[in-house]
Amino acid sequence: MVSFSSKALLLAASAAFAVAAQGVSAQAMSPEGQTAEPAAAQETAPAPGVAAESAESADASMGDIVVTAQKRSERLQDVPLAVSVIGGDALTATGAPGLDGAVNLVPALNFQKSGTTLNQSLFLRGVGTTTFSIAGEPSVSAVVDGVVFARTGEAFGDLVDIERMEVLRGPQGTLFGKNASAGVINIVTKQPTRDFGGYLEGSYFTGGDEARIRGAINIPITENLLSRFTGFYSRYDGNIRNDAYNGRRVNGYEHVGGRVQLKWTPSDATTIAIIADYHKNDDDCCAEVIGTGPLNAAGAAITSPISAVLPAPRGDETRRVNQNLITRTEEEGYGASIQIDSELGTQTVTSITAYREYSNTEIRDGDFTNGAYVGFPQLHDNGPQTGDTFSQELRLTSPSQQFLSYVVGLYYSRAASERTFARSVVSCNGAGTTGLVPCGTPGAPATTNPFGVATFGSVFQNIAAFSQFTANFTDRFRFIGGVRYTTDQLNVWHSRTTTLAGPGISPSFPTTPTGTGTPATEFRGKVTNDNWSGKASLQFDISRDVVAYGGWTRGYKGPAFNVFYNLTATGTNAIAPETSDSYEVGLKNVFFSGALTLNLAAFYAKYDNFQANNPDLVAGVVVTRFTNAGEVSTRGVEADLVLRPIDDLSISGGIAYTDAHVDRFFQPTPTTPVIPSGTSLPFAPEWKGSLGVDYRWRTGGAVDVFLGAQGNYQSKQLALFSPDAVQRQLGTIDGYGLVNLSAGVGDQDDRFRLTFQVRNLFDQSYAAAIQNGGSAGSYRYQIPRDADRYYGVTGRINF
Template structure:
């Protein structure tokens, strides 16, 4: 099977679908100028590869002029993939990977092999997600539905100068579609089947109220049964979702020099995800009630509590772009609220048994974020061009987390699996509730400039000053301690502050008009943290120092055949100091494993992005990445005990060494009433570690094997793009794989999370444009 996958990968492993797709029926996707330059094409759905425009440096620029490794995914490419959120985007960007977790709040993104996985409410991600200029401060909110997206810009490597803290591994910059100048819109419905039924409805409408004011309103609903069956609920499907939401944008030009953009959104998500399958045989008596123990081929659980996450979020932002002479002043202010309730089965069994207790979690969380940004942007076509700005954010989160156990004993100890309900058992019900929270305050001043020494030779310099303040609190009241429940603790309050200077320097040279080379040095920064979680004790209350990164990158951007072919290459090396991760440490003389400064890591590699549109109706998008991300030196506890220390040279989790992607889209114009559309997408990635652990045996057991996916589509399109119907086949080769494997199941077994993409399924999508 491995050789078969490798052979298939040789055909498909050229890359991502990072840039353009074709959908002339899509409503307008204009982007307001971030500077005073002449207008350039901004619609990634229609632009040729060499004309794609991004805002990766807080101004509108051609992708080929930006001295940064950027992958661009159009909204149409996401739709063709059937992606609901950023989890689906990982199949379109070679260096982007996604860690799926038992509940949505604990999921993580990885770029170039670097990311942060933590249960702490006072730890932040290494990859920042920005939507229409607004930073989403919590990783969970970033994984919401991708609706009405114009493009996603994936900025690889540290981006601390322009985007600030918690971008030590990169930035996901999401730009949504703007109102069109004319009345119009679309309505789309989709039905997916053969791996649980899924229904999606979404639509948008453009409303031009007057000559200088227009609105766009978008709504969506989606429901999916799930791909796993739970025997404890008569075979009910789980790992599904029920989502709905609305979004509105108003763009007004009250004067020729002023543009105002007001955006508001609301969404509600109920996910019964993610059921953790016990994929290996436990070493205790629970094997008899654990069904379908077949590793990543398993599709059944037997759990008396359905693990699920209930979320709602809403927010509003105002952006003002004001032209003052040759300068553009931009203000972006936002307020967001994000509520998440985590309900989790932590014993993975249908009931409590003697020597196999029940563990159920209930953890509602509320949060709100306020951000303010002000910047001034000069024209790009002058000797000294620049972006200067100031940024402030305050993010507050509070969580109330209750853990309930059911534990029992029976004398003599039974030799068969015995329920706690059996006559003669002694039952206890340990329980505890912790209330904890965090407040992040961040203020920064930043600037980046380009010195145009000649028409072909440029210098880049940037700097950012950041000051952080983090306040935390924690208090746990335990009625009865038990498995997974520490005694009462607190109240505890902690505070830390930190100042940081990060920056960027580089050179850019146009070798010829169609080929640009660049080399840059960047300093990345991730703010201080605390390990604030349910079972906090006095040994874990210390401050976690900031994480920093020194990154070196060189690239070559080539635009050939009159802009029809883009071939971009990048090579990089990054060293991370005070890497924030789970690691053994000594606090107050006690050896603990917790979220802390684990030590030094590094990542290096090479990347290829390929975009080719030989004719109007045929396009190819591809990419290939080689990533070597590993431990350089984890910290040894102060008592010298190395038990639990991850060996140097160990590959980082979710960092496959090879990952490749390729897609092709072809529209056959018949000259009649309808045309035909054909599409194919393929992806491949080599094996990757799911759990970073000191034990070689555990690392081996939690390694996700290499796999490849192939998707096909065929559709009928009205010649004037008024409607289309598309049939899709997902995972054509029916390749089964796990998105996460972790230890800690019953009797030393391993827990698997199986994504929907691990099985073949089919879909029909219909769309009407008006």
């Protein structure tokens, strides 16, 4: 076992190659041509004007970071909870178009990559929700410009023209609601200003012919009506070769979208913000490579004829598939919101009304080969899903400079989803045949095409009343309390027509005629629940620059159902709500007149009725079901660092130690295997950290030079959450570290910038996820873009 000091040294070494990374983007120019403060992995200064435009930030001095983590604008160092802040330019510098790039910058944040954004998940402090159910909610809430996204997958699109991302760690249910039991990703886009300006940016990356173009223009229509228009287009051929299509690259994408923002101030007391956005994503992603050869239950290699058509397995270095259906996702989404802020005496009334629509079609090769063979059927899936969400929030915010300050509010949301999932299977008999025999060839003439279609959906309705208040006993000592009352209603339905057979597939509900003589299975379910959650903490300002806090938070996630294609009668029970009790203490420090920021936090949280995939028996076969799996807990320590020894040099980073494991898993029957107590939770590395350096060399000539480096390391993590020790061992992602470098030139006034990057300098290969169930007992790997070294160039013009 590697000791604490050894791992700390390894983490430092992974970023010691820093020549100065994320930094070119970290000190990247604002669209109006001004230089933003250096963006740290954990903290960034707001863009010019943010502090000045924040009603409650009068005491935020130049360079202080202003956040809205508690639904009011506050200096980050005054917020009594662990918050990591990433600037939009730092996000761009990660090379990833969406949220997955933030994982390398926030040690407490992890990400499960899947075949479609519908099934991708975020994890904070080792806690997240992985499920294929249409009636299960995430544990990490995604909020964009004050609007809660009902499905985390909606937030995995391109992050363009972003002001900052706030990562709130630990349960945040008091202010953000039921699907924030592990934390919140709060994304704030750049807002319209009174200055005309904008930017145009283009990038090209090797290793798959990746190209991006994005831009924004800020137009003040009148003194009181401001507008901002943002657009983007990006494409990427992919990092995997498909032999069934003559070596065509797959696992790429083509994205297009935009956003329109209007900000109207009809009076000094009222501001109205209207935001509308649209995106369309066509991803031939994410085909899973077969990373191992055929294996038996003990994990030993076996001989199987299917190996003849599978690319040579090379673990996480495998980069080829042989699939006659290109696994892909077709996605389209749009939405609009209107936020009204109005002063009512000394109070501020805020109303946020939002509506969103979302469609996602998953097309998947589920047999991972180039056709049907005797003993190896072909399995193809097609699953279009649609959804819409309406939400309304109304809150009242008091001034902060009084004995009792508060935020009180009401919230309503309705999120409906419907999916039609079709599964086709081609199989054949080949009595007396040997070797690998394709269906339809001599000796294997009897080809069958069983087919199944299921239509299912869910409607979540949520009504809540919430409040959070601060009692300022003295100028330095205060109590923060809060409470939220939530009432949930969840309705689900499921109907399937199928000729398929087998556990989890055959009809198992009362049948009704479909009009064609084919039986259909039908199920309808409903569950309601009321809950009280809240928080209580103390905060003491040792000085303006040193703040200590500690407290308790009760988290809550609402009831669920396990509604998916293979639903059977044994899986129709309602899944009880998940609750958590979390304790956190922290110390926020600013030293040397702001040159050094060091924030420390320690935490412990216990989750009851943990909603997760749990092994169960169906018709004598062990299956995985989304249910109340039992009790889990997480504990650890975190540190965030920002050092600015001189004006043009910034060093930032963070490190997290997390021990997230099973305390006691629920056992449905005496013979059902369970995940043993002490088993690590999935996507919860014990150690994770990042370190970035960026430097601007002011030459005194026509151009300045920008140098940057960013490194991150994480220890091994469990990807396959299974009761079987062999599967857990084979489903473990080894620890790895990545180093990225950048260098650029730009003029003194930041009107243009040309940046060169190398990503994954040491060509460190790794898997983003591992699953069992490949051909003949093999294991499937998700290989991300950053698992290979590649190069890029970005040009930007500000006006």
